[in-house]
Ligand SMILES: [Mg+2]
């Protein structure tokens with residue numbers, strides 16, 4: 176077994192799309208980023224890479240590389256999954272917490288979990304996505320940013 | 336094994352009780368919340384639910400449900416423990432970090448750990464509670480909020 | 496197995512050294528602290544102590560104890576490693592995320608990982624260090640603080 180932990184934060188600005196875990200969430204503001212700014216996919220990518228000391232998303236996909244401009248963050252996540260597999264490991268489970276002041280993510284949680292499970296090649300029962308607000312304080316609470324933390328457990332054998 | 340991760344934050348206001356891990360901590364301010372605002376119990380509840388992808392505290396105990404108004408957060412935690420047990424799992428260990436600018440929680444850590452251990456049905460040696468300040472910056476550092484993060488490991492067999 | 500989770504934050508001020516994971520990082524500002532303010536070593540120390548419910552860094556090394564003034568935080572980490580060993584456990588892996596607005600830590604990540612691996616008595620392939628910015632918002636994003644979170648997995652047997 177190995178434990179991995181990822182975190183990401185993106186600023187939000189009016190008129191941009193808000194894409195979280197590959198799902199476009201209706202919102203009056205979205206992520207400022209070089210890629211598509213999917214803070215969930217980024218945090219999960221980092222958790223996977225971190226569990227096996229394979230680097231981090233910034234090193235693998237530099238944000239000053241034009242090839243990564245506006246890029247689908249699912250590509251980053253898929254590559255991390257491939258690297259975990261290449262190292263002989265598989266995902267046991269993933270637990271994600273998204274912190275966003277609004278809108279409420281509850282209605283989208285099912286679609287977000289399905290996206291994550293499909294990309295991690297595990298069943299839905301191994302993928303948790305929890306949503307919180309930041310209670311109105313600091314950048315996330317004031318609606319100026321979204322953050323996400325991800326915890327992952329991987330194992331050398333097939334998950335049991 | 337499954338890994339779970341929970342996080343919570345509540346705003347603090349003068350004249351309210353400060354209840355953390357079921358212990359009333361003497362303080363000139365306490366949590367603003369629909370329930371009793373126990374950020375530790377809430378974070379641990381979410382970590383347990385998250386480890387087995389059983390939803391989150393907001394979905395199980397909606398804060399717009401009058402039944403949850405002023406409710407003892409120990410009820411939420413007990414229910415999460417029951418659901419973990421019902422899924423055939425038990426808690427291996429819990430590690431909690433509370434971030435509060437003041438007062439110092441050291442004198443209360445023993446009572447808080449005892450509450451958690453009793454509700455999680457494990458020995459005290461499997462429950463860690465660490466306290467930090469936020470060094471005077473941001474909402475927590477300025478004494479306007481308290482936050483808590485919890486990491487949990489659960490296993491299908493009896494913990495070993 | 497046991498899971499541990501640590502977090503730390505220090506304020507930054509001009510003219511002080513910035514020491515992270517035992518590596519002095521060239522910077523126009525550094526950590527305000529009673530010890531050397533190494534937020535990475537502090538977070539990892541707390542993650543190790545937390546995994547086995549051995550207390551926390553504030554209890555073991557009080558910041559109002561003159562013996563800890565300006566102290567090398569490697570001492571705290573070494574002591575935590577000793578206590579984990581004394582309890583019959585060893586580190587399986589460590590995953591660290593440092594959040595600092597500037598400078599970029601990429602060039603120092605190798606040296607930081609090497610320091611951590613040497614002190615944790617494990618191979619480099621079991622130590623991950625990831626770097627993020629705070630996207631310009633809140634105290635960390637405004638360059639007024641650095642934070643670090645650490646996730647650790649320990650096991651009773653030799654790590655496998
Ligand atoms: Mg990102």
Ligand SMILES: [Mg+2]
Pocket residue numbers: 343344345368372373374377
């Ligand atoms: Mg709460």
Ligand SMILES: [Mg+2]
Pocket residue numbers: 503504505528532533534537
């Ligand atoms: Mg510190």
